[in-house]
Amino acid sequence: MFKPHSITLTLAVSLLAGCQAVNTTSGGAVGVERKQYMFSMLSTEQVNQMYAQSYQETLSEASSKGVLEKSSAIDKRVDAIAKRLIAQVSVFRPDAAQWNWEVNVIDSPELNANCGPGGKIIFYTGLIEKLKLTDDEIAAVMGHEIAHALREHGREAMSKAYGVQMATQLGSAFGVGDGSLQLANMGVEYLMTLPNSRSNENEADLIGLELAARAGYNPNAAVTLWQKMGAQGGSAPPEFMSTHPSSDSRTAALKANIPKVMPLYEKARR
Known part of the structure; x- marks a missing residue:
């Protein structure tokens, strides 16, 4: 019979064996080079499929309410x-050019936007209309969100959560299987609602900045965008800012x- 410390050691070794250090994107002109730790048992395809299902459910609900813009x-x-x-994503990640990209707009007062794993984009009209966003500022938001998808920040967060969950299941021989089920259940939470880490936000800012510039959108709009976002703060900050914290350092x-x-x-504009 294993002693608790022996079980902990065994799980620790298993966790390390199932974790891979990867860099999901190339660095680009902005130089994003951080290695990311992903569980091999939690594949890109699995996460993309999980999110695609949630995405379609969101669209179906919006359509039934007559608020899906077409x-x-x-x-x-x-x-x-x-x-x-x-059209610029292959600069950072060639395989992303082959993703099944989808773009949808929902008529809602929410100040929110998202690009989930696999290239599933949702924009809410409130973000554009209330903040009176220019095309350059829309590109800044969208570039930032696309960058999260390219870097697989959702999968990275789920990998961390999975590791913690597995490590705490010391007393069950079937802990890994139980963890898989629980991970699937909380997948939407990690992909859609939890705040991103400061490092992830910084990476999305920089890659988004470059994507927008390469597409011919003024990168200075990223600054005015966050200034507009900051002005919407107070006691009830926009939902977008609850998962994308803003700061002077940003x-x-x-x-x-x-x-x-x-x-x-300037090259794109020419």
């Missing part, structure tokens, strides 16, 4: 911006990196 002016505007940004980092991508923007 062929409206704002829908066409968002779709056009998305196409220009998606704006400073964006300003410091704009010179790196400005030549790409």
Whole structure:
């Protein structure tokens, strides 16, 4: 019979064996090079499929309520911006060009937007209309969200949660299987509602900045975007900011990196 410390050691070795250090994207002009630790048993395909199901459920609900925008002016505007940004994703991740990208707009006062694993984009009209976003600012939001998907930040967060969960199941011989089931159940939470880490946010800021610049959108709009977001704070900050915390240091980092991508923007404009 194993003693508790022996079980802990066995699980620790198993966790390390099932964890891979990867870099999901190339660094680009902004130089995002951090290694990420992912569980091999939690594949990209599994996470993409999990999110795709949740995405379709969201669209079905919106459609049943008559708030799924189709062929409206704002829908066409968002779709056009998305196409220009998606055309640049291979710079960071060649396989992403083959993802089954989807772009949808929901008529809702929410100040929110998201690009989930596998390239599933949702924009809420409230974000665009209430903040009076320019095309450049929409591109800044969307580039940031696409960057989260390219870097697989959702899968990374789930891998960390899975590791903690497995490590705490010391007394059950079937702990890994139970963990898999629980992980699937909380997948949507980790993919859609939990705040991103500061490092993940910084990576999304920088890659999004470059994506927008390469697509011909002014990178300075990333600064005005977060200024507008910050002005919407107070006692009830926008939902977008609850999962994408803003700060003065974020704006400073964006300003410091704009010179790196400005030549790409100027080239795209020419």
